[in-house]
Amino acid sequence: MGGEFRYQIGQNAYIKFVLHALKHKTSAVNGVLLGRLSGADTNPVVEITDSVPLFHSQIGLLPPLEIALIQIEEYYGAQGLNIVGYYHANERFDDFELGNVAKNVGDHIYRYFPQAAVLLLDNKKLGALPNGKDRSPVIQVILIWDRTPKTMFSYTLPFLHAKATKLYTREMSKSWKVVGSDGSSQLTIKEPSANIVLLDYISSEKWQDIIDFDDHLDDISKDWLNPELFK
Amino acid sequence: MVSKTDEAQVNRLENQVDNGGGGAWEYLCLVRKLKLRRSDKVLKHGLSILNDPKKRSSLGPDEWTLYEQVAIAAMDCQCLDVAKDCIKTLQKRFLESKRVGRLEAMLLEAKGSWAEAEKAYTSLLEDNPFDQVIHKRRAAMAKAQGNILGAIEWLNKYLEIFMADHDAWRELAEIYVSLQMYKQAAFCYEELILSQPTNPLYHLAYADVLYTLGGLENIQAAKKYYASTVDLTGGKNTRALLGICLCTSAMGQLTKGRNKEDKESPELQILAATALERDYKQRAPTKLSLLTSTLRSLKL
Numbered sequence: 001m002g003g004e005f006r007y008q009i010g011q012n013a014y015i016k017f018v019l020h021a022l023k024h025k026t027s028a029v030n031g032v033l034l035g036r037l038s039g040a041d042t043n044p045v046v047e048i049t050d051s052v053p054l055f056h057s058q059i060g061l062l063p064p065l066e067i068a069l070i071q072i073e074e075y076y077g078a079q080g081l082n083i084v085g086y087y088h089a090n091e092r093f094d095d096f097e098l099g100n101v102a103k104n105v106g107d108h109i110y111r112y113f114p115q116a117a118v119l120l121l122d123n124k125k126l127g128a129l130p131n132g133k134d135r136s137p138v139i140q141v142i143l144i145w146d147r148t149p150k151t152m153f154s155y156t157l158p159f160l161h162a163k164a165t166k167l168y169t170r171e172m173s174k175s176w177k178v179v180g181s182d183g184s185s186q187l188t189i190k191e192p193s194a195n196i197v198l199l200d201y202i203s204s205e206k207w208q209d210i211i212d213f214d215d216h217l218d219d220i221s222k223d224w225l226n227p228e229l230f231k
Numbered sequence: 232m233v234s235k236t237d238e239a240q241v242n243r244l245e246n247q248v249d250n251g252g253g254g255a256w257e258y259l260c261l262v263r264k265l266k267l268r269r270s271d272k273v274l275k276h277g278l279s280i281l282n283d284p285k286k287r288s289s290l291g292p293d294e295w296t297l298y299e300q301v302a303i304a305a306m307d308c309q310c311l312d313v314a315k316d317c318i319k320t321l322q323k324r325f326l327e328s329k330r331v332g333r334l335e336a337m338l339l340e341a342k343g344s345w346a347e348a349e350k351a352y353t354s355l356l357e358d359n360p361f362d363q364v365i366h367k368r369r370a371a372m373a374k375a376q377g378n379i380l381g382a383i384e385w386l387n388k389y390l391e392i393f394m395a396d397h398d399a400w401r402e403l404a405e406i407y408v409s410l411q412m413y414k415q416a417a418f419c420y421e422e423l424i425l426s427q428p429t430n431p432l433y434h435l436a437y438a439d440v441l442y443t444l445g446g447l448e449n450i451q452a453a454k455k456y457y458a459s460t461v462d463l464t465g466g467k468n469t470r471a472l473l474g475i476c477l478c479t480s481a482m483g484q485l486t487k488g489r490n491k492e493d494k495e496s497p498e499l500q501i502l503a504a505t506a507l508e509r510d511y512k513q514r515a516p517t518k519l520s521l522l523t524s525t526l527r528s529l530k531l
Contacts, residue, residue, distance in 0.1 A: 026268075028409070058405060058408055058436070058439070059408075059409065060408040060409050060410075060411055060413075060443070061408060061439045061440065061442075061443050062439070062442060062443040063438075063439050063442050063443070063470070063473070063474050063477050064439075064470065066477060067473050067477070067525065070525045070528055070529075071518075071521050071522075071525055074521055074524050074525065074528075075521055091409075092374075092375065092377060094377070095377060099409070100410075100411055101409065101411060104411075217469050217470050217473075218469075220469055220510060220511060220514050220515040220518070221514045221515050223515070223517070223518070
């Protein structure tokens with residue numbers, strides 16, 4: 001069976017998109033995931049090493065997206081990294097559907113990178129993050145939608161309550177569908193400490209510093225690469 | 232929309248209040264005047280006044296305005312107990328008030344008691360069919376329940392009565408864009424441009440929608456509206472300048488192999504590219520090379 005890929009997210013990529021979603025609580029946000037395919041043929045891994053926050057307003061419009069993708073491909077291409085996925089957080093708190101805009105962007109990325117993953121952030125878990133009373137693992141569900149047949153999954157990140165996981169697969173038809181529930185470890189964070197670092201960033205209100213491509217287009221002196229964020 | 236000077240003033244005041252420098256009441260008044268949504272701060276600083284009897288009574292009749300402001304902020308932050316207390320105080324002071332009745336209905340909405348809130352809003356509208364806030368709450372409530380088509384319907388009904396409400400047209404346009412109903416979104420922006428022809432943001436949004444729709448005619452029109460945005464902003468709008476380059480590039484592809492007369496002269500794109508390069512050189516020098524290669528890839 002094809003498409004048994006594992007995905008490994010680097011800490012910085014992970015923290016960036018969670019902070020992006022936290023900064024714009026009242027609107028949908030999206031962005032792209034950068035990385036490379038590694039591992040032998042028998043054990044392929046998609047390594048997600050970075051992410052770029054894109055937009056927080058009018059996500060369905062094409063012109064800003066085209067400009068952003070050209071620049072991102074140009075910049076990361078020079079480092080040997082590709083766009084390997086897309087992340088999206090919905091506007092409404094209890095909306096767990098992947099919208100058509102997200103699917104279309106996912107389809108576009110898939111054409112260039114067939115192992116592409118689309119992550120849908122769970123707003124409820126995101127909302128609970130800042131109130132994390134203790135240092136125990138943060139619950140953070142991320143869905144991976146994979147275009148290769150029968151491998152659309154919803155995963156929890158490591159150390160999580162397995163109850164919230166759902167398994168999604170894509171039927172052989174062209175529609176996307178939820179088919180069951182299951183825990184899985186196909187998506188992991190590279191650094192085990194990522195959630196702890198994330199909580200630190202949240203408690204110091206670091207999300208206010210994150211800059212997406214929308215911010216850059218409004219004021220070009222703001223850098224969408226967020227070079228200051230991890231200093 | 233908030234001007235840059237207003238925003239700077241609010242931020243300065245917010246910073247001052249956050250750091251214990253006083254001025255909480257001035258800050259709350261400004262937030263109210265500019266209709267900003269800074270609920271967490273309003274809740275925190277508003278409560279600090281309300282919980283201090285001396286400060287509270289020094290406000291005079293404005294005390295009640297503050298109760299209302301804090302109640303709404305508390306609902307936004309899901310601090311429903313605080314909201315309830317504020318509303319109770321107002322109920323005691325203003326028996327049978329419709330304005331307080333509105334707050335009660337909003338509290339039902341915040342709790343997620345949709346049916347009860349709907350009932351409360353309906354009865355309030357019977358007494359006053361032209362209460363704009365309640366009409367808008369209904370649209371917002373439909374949206375909150377995930378009933379986007381319902382929200383569209385409420386907004387359209389509302390706009391039949393209150394045609395001059397820009398914010399409502401914008402909200403409707405943004406909902407259409409999120410559903411990829413670009414033709415309908417374009418209609419909304421046409422209305423907005425007609426009513427406020429000198430607001431560059433509507434020209435820009437209209438151009439973005441036209442470009443997204445695609446096709447030679449739409450892209451030609453998009454380019455014109457990007458150009459008018461550049462005109463109205465004195466060449467300061469990065470999105471519009473980039474839009475012109477995108478349009479020229481797309482039109483070049485669509486008219487490939489056609490007569491020379493069909494093709495546009497390249498002057499506008501060259502001017503836009505020059506302006507972009509100048510801006511980046513001054514304000515974002517580290518991104519200049521990326522911009523240059525982007526422009527190169529658009530020139531075909």
